[in-house]
Amino acid sequence: MPAADPKFLKYVDEHEDAFIARLKEAVEIPSVSGNIEYVKDVENMADWLVAQLTDLGVKAEKRGIGKHVLDGKEVDLPPVVIGSIGNDPAKKTVLVYGHYDVQPALKEDGWDYEPFTLTPDPKTGRLYGRGSTDDKGPVMGWLNVLEAHKNLGLEMPVNLKMIFEGMEESGSVNLDKFIESEKDKFFAGLDCMCISDNYWLDTKTPCLTYGLRGVNYYEIKVSGPDRDLHSGVFGGTIHEPMTDLIILMSKLVSPTGEILIPGVKELIAPVTKDEQEKFEKIHFQMSDIQGAVGGDQTLTDDTVVTLMGRMRNPSLSLHGIEGAFSAPGSKTVIPCSVKGKFSIRTTPNLGVKNTTELVLKYLNDEFKKIGSKNRCEVSLGHGGEPWVTDPNHYNFRAAHKATVAVYGVEPDYTREGGSIPVTLDFANILGLNILLLPVGRGDDGAHSTNEKLDKSNYINGTKLLGSYLYELAAEKKD
Amino acid sequence: MPAADPKFLKYVDEHEDAFIARLKEAVEIPSVSGNIEYVKDVENMADWLVAQLTDLGVKAEKRGIGKHVLDGKEVDLPPVVIGSIGNDPAKKTVLVYGHYDVQPALKEDGWDYEPFTLTPDPKTGRLYGRGSTDDKGPVMGWLNVLEAHKNLGLEMPVNLKMIFEGMEESGSVNLDKFIESEKDKFFAGLDCMCISDNYWLDTKTPCLTYGLRGVNYYEIKVSGPDRDLHSGVFGGTIHEPMTDLIILMSKLVSPTGEILIPGVKELIAPVTKDEQEKFEKIHFQMSDIQGAVGGDQTLTDDTVVTLMGRMRNPSLSLHGIEGAFSAPGSKTVIPCSVKGKFSIRTTPNLGVKNTTELVLKYLNDEFKKIGSKNRCEVSLGHGGEPWVTDPNHYNFRAAHKATVAVYGVEPDYTREGGSIPVTLDFANILGLNILLLPVGRGDDGAHSTNEKLDKSNYINGTKLLGSYLYELAAEKKD
Structure with a gap:
C-alpha cells in the first residue's frame, strides 16, 4: 500500500x-x-x-x-x-x-x-x-x-x-x-x-x-640515465629503466585479475549471508557486460562472481606508462625515466593508508630483488576511501x-x-x-x-x- | 714509414x-x-x-x-x-x-x-x-x-x-x-x-x-574489448589487455640485459682469440660510458664485457606502449587495445628470419600460458641484418x-x-x-x-x- x-x-x-x-x-x-x-x-x-x-x-x-x-x-x-x-x-x-x-x-x-x-x-x-x-x-x-x-x-x-x-x-x-x-x-x-x-x-x-569502491592511483617512477639513449649505442650495456618498470608492473596483478600484493586479498571483508542474497537477487546477465565491453573478455561466466568483482572486491588495473615511446611507428629509444601508472579499486578494510603501505613495501622489496642501479620511487597520486x-x-x-x-x-x-x-x-x-x-x-x-x-x-x-x-x-x- | x-x-x-x-x-x-x-x-x-x-x-x-x-x-x-x-x-x-x-x-x-x-x-x-x-x-x-x-x-x-x-x-x-x-x-x-x-x-x-649490429623492431598487440573502459566499472570483471601485455613484455629480457627468448643466446657466435684481443686493445674506460649516460647504470665494471655488450652481443630494449595512457597525470582507463614495442639488436648468426621465428614462437607460447580471452598478435615492424x-x-x-x-x-x-x-x-x-x-x-x-x-x-x-x-x-x- x-x-x-x-x-x-x-x-x-x-x-x-x-x-x-x-x-x-x-x-x-x-x-x-x-x-x-x-x-x-x-x-x-x-x-x-x-x-x-x-x-x-x-x-x-x-x-x-x-x-x-x-x-x-x-x-x-x-x-x-x-x-x-x-x-x-x-x-x-x-x-x-x-x-x-x-x-x-x-x-x-x-x-x-x-x-x-x-x-x-x-x-x-x-x-x-x-x-x-x-x-x-x-x-x-x-x-x-x-x-x-x-x-x-x-x-x-x-x-x-x-x-x-x-x-x-x-x-x-x-x-x-x-x-x-x-x-x-x-x-x-x-x-x-x-x-x-x-x-x-x-x-x-x-x-x-x-x-x-574507493580508488588509489599509484605511480612507479624508475629513472637512471640523465637523458634518453639510443638502443643501438647503449642497448646491452646498462640497466634500462623500462626493463625494471615492466618487471615491477608484471608483479601487481595476475591475468585473471588476482591482486598479487601480499596482504591485500587477506583484508577483503568476508561475504555476509545478507550480502550474498542481495547479490544473487540482482537482475544481471552475462550478456549485459559483454554488450557493454563489446566482446567476451569476462573472467568468469558466473553472474554473482562478476558482480562481486565489479562492486565488492578490489581490483587492480594497469593504465599506462609516461615517458616511454607511445606514438605509432617505431623509435629505438631507451627512455631514461618512466612512470608506470596503476590504480587499485578498494573495498571496505582496504583503506588508503593501509593499502598504500602494502603497495609501497611490496614494490620496494621487489625492486630490491631486481638488483638494478636505477632509482625507483613509488607514490600515491590520489586516494579515495571505499x-x-x-x-x-x-x-x-x-x-x-x-x-x-x-x-x-x-x-x-x-x-x-x-x-x-x-x-x-x-x-x-x-x-x-x-x-x-x-x-x-x-x-x-x-x-x-x-x-x-x-x-x-x-x-x-x-x-x-x-x-x-x-x-x-x-x-x-x- | x-x-x-x-x-x-x-x-x-x-x-x-x-x-x-x-x-x-x-x-x-x-x-x-x-x-x-x-x-x-x-x-x-x-x-x-x-x-x-x-x-x-x-x-x-x-x-x-x-x-x-x-x-x-x-x-x-x-x-x-x-x-x-x-x-x-x-x-x-x-x-x-x-x-x-x-x-x-x-x-x-x-x-x-x-x-x-x-x-x-x-x-x-x-x-x-x-x-x-x-x-x-x-x-x-x-x-x-x-x-x-x-x-x-x-x-x-x-x-x-x-x-x-x-x-x-x-x-x-x-x-x-x-x-x-x-x-x-x-x-x-x-x-x-x-x-x-x-x-x-x-x-x-x-x-x-x-x-x-642489425635491428629487428617488434610489436606485440593485445586487444579485447571494442572500446576503452572505465576501471571503476569494469576493473575486476574482464581480462585486461594491459595486464596480458605487461606480462609478455616482462618475459623478454632480464634486469641484467639477458635475452630470455629461448634459442637466441645459443646462436651468439663464440668469441675468437683475434676478436678478444681486438676488444681488449680498445681505448675505453668505464667513465666514458658513464659520462655519455649521465649516471652509473652500467651492467658491469668490466670494459671488455661492456664493449662486447654494445658491439658484438645482441641486446633487447623495451621502448614503450602505444594505446595505453601515456600523458602526465592520472586516467582510470582500461585501454582496449595496446601495442608493446621492443627491438632486438642482432649480431652474426641472428638473422632477421631465424630471430623472428624464435620471437614469434616464444611470445605466442607465453600468451597461451596466460589463458586470456584477449587476442595477441606479434609482428616484425622492420628488420635489418647484422x-x-x-x-x-x-x-x-x-x-x-x-x-x-x-x-x-x-x-x-x-x-x-x-x-x-x-x-x-x-x-x-x-x-x-x-x-x-x-x-x-x-x-x-x-x-x-x-x-x-x-x-x-x-x-x-x-x-x-x-x-x-x-x-x-x-x-x-x-
Whole structure:
C-alpha cells in the first residue's frame, strides 16, 4: 500500500509536459564547470535554480565557496545552492544532493543532436541532451515534487534540505570545507540523506545503491640515465629503466585479475549471508557486460562472481606508462625515466593508508630483488576511501517501498565499482546514512555523446523521489 | 714509414683555410632531405658537388633514382652523385661512399650557433654547423684529397669511384635498386670500399669499424574489448589487455640485459682469440660510458664485457606502449587495445628470419600460458641484418697503417652497436670488403644540436683518407 498521496502521483502524470519543459530550460543553460568559457553560464544556472526554488516556496540561496584557477585564470568557484523547506520537529529531516553543472559537450564530438537543446525522440521516449540524466534530470525531479505539493496545497511529508553544487564534474573543490563549516548550521538536525546521481545497473531494473569502491592511483617512477639513449649505442650495456618498470608492473596483478600484493586479498571483508542474497537477487546477465565491453573478455561466466568483482572486491588495473615511446611507428629509444601508472579499486578494510603501505613495501622489496642501479620511487597520486552503508537502514527501507510502489518491482541492491567522492564527504563529516537513489538507466551515456534520460525514468523518477519522502515519513526509525 | 706522398701531406697542412672554406660552403646549403621545404636545397647541394668534382678532374654526374612522397607530396628523390677518376688496370679500384644530405636543424632547437653557417670556435678548434661531421666533413675530405693531387700534379695512387647520396638521413630510399642496377656498370671492377660516416668511440682514439649490429623492431598487440573502459566499472570483471601485455613484455629480457627468448643466446657466435684481443686493445674506460649516460647504470665494471655488450652481443630494449595512457597525470582507463614495442639488436648468426621465428614462437607460447580471452598478435615492424667483415683484410691493413702514419697511434678496432643500412646494401649486392673509416669524434653530436667537427679531425681526416689510398695501393692483396 503506497504511502504517497494519490493526488501527488496524479499531478505528476498530468504535468509531464510542464516537467519536460522545466528540464528543457535547465539543459539549455550550458553549465559546463570545467571550461573558462562557461563560467557565466554556470552562474546563470545557479541563479535559475535559486529562482525556481524560491518560486516553489523554498528558502533558497547561493553560497560562495572560494576561488580556483580554471584554464590558467583565477575565478570564483561555482556557488553552492542550498535550500530548505519545512521545519516541523515532528517530522524527519532529509538532505538531498544533486549537481547543476555538466560535462563539456560539442555537437562535433559526435552528437546526433544539439547537446544543449533537450531533444525528445517520440519513438523511443528518450530525452537527449547534456545533463539530461547527469544530473539535471534528478535535480528537476526534486523541483517537480515541490511544484506538485505547492500547487496541490499539500504539506511535504518531511522537512527537506537541499544542496546542489556546480562543481561536481570538476572535482567538487571546497565542497568538503563548506560541509564542515555548515555542519552545525545548515546541516544541523538531519536524519538521513539521499543522493540521486548514479544509474540503474541495467536498463530495466530500479536499484538502490549502498556502496562505492574507493580508488588509489599509484605511480612507479624508475629513472637512471640523465637523458634518453639510443638502443643501438647503449642497448646491452646498462640497466634500462623500462626493463625494471615492466618487471615491477608484471608483479601487481595476475591475468585473471588476482591482486598479487601480499596482504591485500587477506583484508577483503568476508561475504555476509545478507550480502550474498542481495547479490544473487540482482537482475544481471552475462550478456549485459559483454554488450557493454563489446566482446567476451569476462573472467568468469558466473553472474554473482562478476558482480562481486565489479562492486565488492578490489581490483587492480594497469593504465599506462609516461615517458616511454607511445606514438605509432617505431623509435629505438631507451627512455631514461618512466612512470608506470596503476590504480587499485578498494573495498571496505582496504583503506588508503593501509593499502598504500602494502603497495609501497611490496614494490620496494621487489625492486630490491631486481638488483638494478636505477632509482625507483613509488607514490600515491590520489586516494579515495571505499564507502559502504547499511542497506537495511530505514532510509533504504523507505526507498525500497517507494520503488515497489512506483515500479511494481523490488529494487536491486547494488554498489558502484567507481567512486562518487562527495558521498564520502557527507558520510564522514555528517555521519549520516546515505541512500544513492538513481533515476536514470545504465545506458544513459552520462559524460558521453548523446546523453539521454528516458521520459518514463524522468516521470517515474519524480514519483519515486516524492514517494520516497512519504515512505521515509512513515518508516519507523531503527 | 708512411706511404703517402709527403707533398700531399704538406699541401693539406698549408691549405687548412681553403679546406675550411670548402666545408663552410657545403654547410651553407641546407640540404635537409626529410622536409619538403628543402627539396631545392638538396638539389642545389648535388649540383654544387658535381661542379666541385668536375672542377677537380672527376667524371661526375647526378643520377635520378625515382620519386617518393615527402610531407604528402610526390617529389623526385634526391639524385645520387657518382664520379670516377682514374682507370689504370694496374691500380686497385676503390669505391668511397658519403652522403650530402643532413638532418633538420633550427636555431630555436637549442643551437648556440646558426646551424647552417659553419662557425669555428678559435679557442677549442671546433667547427660548428649542421652536417659538419655528418657527413659533409668526410665528403669534403675526399674533395680535399682530390684538390691536393690536382694542384700538385700528383697522380692518384688508386682508381677512385665515388658515390654520394642525398637521402641517407631519410632512409636511403631506392639506393639498393640503384646499386643493383649499376652492379655491372658503374660498380664493375671494384676491389674494396670505404665508408666514412661514423665516429671514433671516444674523443681521442682513431678507429676502424668492421661490424654493425642489425635491428629487428617488434610489436606485440593485445586487444579485447571494442572500446576503452572505465576501471571503476569494469576493473575486476574482464581480462585486461594491459595486464596480458605487461606480462609478455616482462618475459623478454632480464634486469641484467639477458635475452630470455629461448634459442637466441645459443646462436651468439663464440668469441675468437683475434676478436678478444681486438676488444681488449680498445681505448675505453668505464667513465666514458658513464659520462655519455649521465649516471652509473652500467651492467658491469668490466670494459671488455661492456664493449662486447654494445658491439658484438645482441641486446633487447623495451621502448614503450602505444594505446595505453601515456600523458602526465592520472586516467582510470582500461585501454582496449595496446601495442608493446621492443627491438632486438642482432649480431652474426641472428638473422632477421631465424630471430623472428624464435620471437614469434616464444611470445605466442607465453600468451597461451596466460589463458586470456584477449587476442595477441606479434609482428616484425622492420628488420635489418647484422654485418661484420674481415678486419684483417688488406683494406683494413691499409687504413691501419694510414692511421699510424697520420695519428702516430694504432687504431681501435670497433663495431657499431647501431645499424648503417647502406653498408649492408653495398656488402650484399657488391660482395666487397667494406672499411668504415670515421673522421669525427664520439662527441660530435651528429643529429643533435651544436653538431661539430674538430678542425684537427677535419685536417688530419683529410690526410688519413689520402694516406689510406696510398697504403691501399701499396698493400698486397690477400
